[in-house]
């Protein structure tokens with residue numbers, strides 16, 4: 228149900244993130260860092276928008292002087308019908324995390340999660356074994372981004388495992404059964420030996436959640452283990468991988484590189500995950 232929504236934003240606000248809840252979002256730290264570095268005036272803010280307010284927020288955003296905004300839980304899918312255009316990748320993912328506001332108030336939706344995830348993988352583990360299948364654990368929005376990103380990188384195929392198998396089957400049906408092999412949750416350890424990259428996209432391992440129980444004993448020496456959880460930065464999965472001498476990738480970079488892609492869409496500037504930004508973010512975790 229749409230409600231009245233008055234968007235009281237200062238003239239100096241250039242971009243923001245919307246969601247519900249929004250208090251924990253690190254997007255303001257990231258974008259503010261780059262806006263300062265690029266000498267872009269104005270602020271990046273955050274605004275709690277609930278589901279009843281979403282449509283009215285979108286309408287108000289057309290004339291608020293913003294370059295755009297990020298969209299997070301629970302609006303990534305719900306926002307699609309309110310936009311004028313949706314980029315093909317976001318359409319295929321069924322989710323938008325970045326909106327660009329055109330000079331005429333036109334709204335275009337993008338999804339930068341897949342590019343963020345893959346950019347971080349390629350920067351952190353440039354020699355990851357591309358010739359082997361990848362193992363993706365989970366079947367939420369982040370799993371979809373991982374699968375799309377990996378298929379775009381031409382890995383031979385993706386093994387997809389989720390506690391609720393039916394959700395993994397839906398992803399396989401939508402993104403290509405010929406390149407996605409769904410396995411049962413209880414068989415996840417059997418997928419480890421073939422995997423060049425293993426990506427945990429579930430909430431398991433996050434502070435307050437149980438750890439992901441995955442036996443890495445059969446992993447190849449060159450296997451890269453990537454956990455998109457960034458709180459804590461070193462999850463039990465990554466610790467187990469390190470103890471076996473495997474290369475690991477933590478989740479902070481995905482967050483940063485999906486933001487970098489949004490920054491490019493809004494401001495046309497290429498930005499990097501510099502050490503100063505890492506220090507700022509680690510200070511917030």
Ligand code: ATR
Pocket residue numbers: 364365366367368369370389390391394428429430431437
């Ligand atoms: P996002 O869209 O951010 O990826 P999500 O849609 O909430 O997040 O997905 C969370 C993922 O964590 C799902 O794959 C979920 O599995 P189910 O589809 O079976 O719910 C997974 N997950 C959460 N808690 C889990 C648990 N205790 N054991 C196994 N998987 C779990």
